[in-house]
Amino acid sequence: MNLRVLRYLVLSMATFALPCLAFSAAGQGSMKVEFEHFLGDQALRVDDVQYYNAAGQSFTVSKLKYYVSNMMLYSTDGAEVSFGGYYLIDEDKPDSKDIILENVPAGDYNAIGFTVGVDSLHNCSGAQSGALDPVNAMYWTWNTGYIFLKLEGKSPASKSPGHLFEFHIGGYKAPANCIRTVRLQMPARRAGAEIYIKADISLLLSAPSQVDFSKLSSVTDFHNAPMIADNYAHMFSIVNTPGIR
């Protein structure tokens, strides 16, 4: 490449870059999204707290893990910003519950959206790493696909061995497609703000479909998985202050 061409290139790049810098100064930044796990009004505690479902059955929770991806922010002027990345939220790993959205353009955002699960493309892409590494035990090896959500625990009402219940929900193909999208309205936020999202396990077990542990203690089948997926599509809400970790 001759020197003159190079000079033009550098100059034109600088011309384009300058407004971007100005833009950044006007409010671009990152935004932190925190997922918090609750049972009704109580922060979730694994193993040692007895909870009750709407049918009065007592239960404890031992594991809660789920995939979140395709994060979106919606601004008051109608703009949509999408963020790549796949996140595995794990109750046992506090760090996993914080998602940082980088390079959020300036603007007022009054809604946030995301997908619960993993899109079909990434269920068919072979060996992957990071959150999508099969080593995370969120993967079916005999019928390829990610397990979008795992909820496990014990309930005396469960007829499974050890009174366990195990909900492993996934599937990217009809008729058992369990990919769900969530969109939550919120008071307008700007880059630099923190967003707290509450995931209420009591809703996961009750709304719209009530889970009766005596009838349903293990979900892997095509009929019940989409029903639980419809529940997890409705278990999220925006809270204004962080809960107790």
Next chain:
Amino acid sequence: MRTRSVITVALFSSLLLYGFARDNNYFTVTLKDVEFKVPPGFPRPVYDFKNNKLSPEVFVLGRKLFYDPILSADSTISCASCHQRIAAFGHFDHPLSHGINGLIGKRNVPSLQNLAWNKAFMWDGGVNHLEVQPLSPLTNPLEMGETVSHVLEKLHASPMYRADFYAAYGDTLISSERMLKALAQFTGLMVSADSRYDRFVQGRDTFSTMEQRGLALFRSKCADCHKEPLFTDNLYRKNGVKPDTALNDKGRGMITGEERDNYAFKVPSLRNVERSYPYMHDGRFRNLMQVMSFYGTPENFIPGSAPDLKKIGRLSEQDKQDLVAFLLTLTDKTFLYDRRFVDPFIQ
């Protein structure tokens, strides 16, 4: 006379020594060895090596992993325990797969070839990508009974594998993605396209009268499902046999959850079928003549079998022999004796 025999012996031994010296390169894999070429007449492959750049070092790592029982829970079963080269990478003379602790699996081990053209894997098509296929036998309690994380731990504890991963990827990170991609290079390069059939089709070989009759019969009766040149159309069908009540294997239905897919299985490729006996998803037929006898008698098919089977009609004894003669031309010695796929641990 005596001098002559001394000279002869000396000549022979030096030739032998030369042979051994040459053999040092037997396990060497060069750039040329890892070229993936689509054979003439083959369709576009499904697997794309663009996302898994072929290299001799990665291939060699994949080959080692394929032959190493370290992938199983008790380090007794490797991929090659069931995918044996002498049986076209099927399980030699075994109707059902074997696993750790003497456990017996529920299906016949499929032979391996032309995997880069497979849309899905396993008899039920449950696995959707070449790279993730090994995870199924690896975690199946009746096969290798392992976990991915434990295999990675074992590999990491091995100085040999740390060196191999370094050679393959330029650092010592041992991840499932790297392990699986290395295996995919080894299995994806298993291309069988140089059988006598292939040479005949390309005009480089001749067929006997029997073989020619067999090919004609095959094309009119079998080739709709066992589609040339892969000898499978990669679809799932009810293959006519009565389900084995002890195994009660619902096949494709377990994957789709659809009643209509129950007892349907993937159409297997017939390449190297001479070596991969016994046959069918449950290994019920011991030899090719038994297969011919079953499919050549329309009354054998259970109700609800694939309609394609009607095309076969009744086969005469001569038809059966001709068909078998043709099937034997699918044995690809270039592939079966390819040094690249030989167990590297025998070095």
